[in-house]
Amino acid sequence: MHYIETSYMTTHLDRLLFSQGGQCFFCRKPLPKAVASVEHIVASANGGTSDDDNCVACCKALNHLLGSKSIKEKLQIVLNQRGNFQCPGNVCAPAATAPSTITQKAAPKPAPTLGNGASAPIDLVLADLKKRGASRPRKVSTLASTIKALLKQQQRTNTDAEVTGLIAELQNRGKATITDTKVTYKLG
Ligand SMILES: [Zn+2]
Incomplete structure (x- = not known):
């Protein structure tokens, strides 16, 4: 050709x-x-x-x-x-x-959202805190390690930034109040 x-x-x-x-x-x-x-x-x-x-x-x-x-x-x-x-x-x-x-x-991981049909991390945290009743973490540092352990248990990758974000979300929703290092809850 x-x-x-x-x-x-x-x-x-x-x-x-x-x-x-x-x-x-x-x-x-x-x-x-x-x-x-x-x-x-x-x-x-x-x-x-x-x-x-x-x-x-x-x-x-x-x-x-x-x-x-x-x-x-x-x-x-x-x-x-x-x-x-x-x-x-x-x-x-x-x-x-x-x-x-x-x-x-x-790009950094976006804020926690629903993924793969699983519950959002914030819902997991709230459910876990409700379940704990009177034995909820009373210090911010304990709350942080509790959240970290919870996310790990759910086999979610988590960062300190995500944990901090979740604590902020708890406050934004009025579920937790932080005074100095202490946390009080209004889980309803
Ligand atoms: Zn090619």
């Missing part, structure tokens, strides 16, 4: 990207042209042509990794990802969405 490159036609890479819907051939994520390159399925070094039927668009990092490996080795690399192919370097994604994903992951 031959094509004639003329000045008004798009480049080889442009055409491959267009026919692949702007996605990487391997991982199917949006592939910005800046990181895209033409991968020869049968490597040029192994006699592969630059015809469209021997070429795909993928990111430069993967192209470099595949290099002039044999078709068998390339297939092995693809199959080893078990249908969940990720390009090396994770560059095959629009620049606009990539940083926000990273920011979300790095």
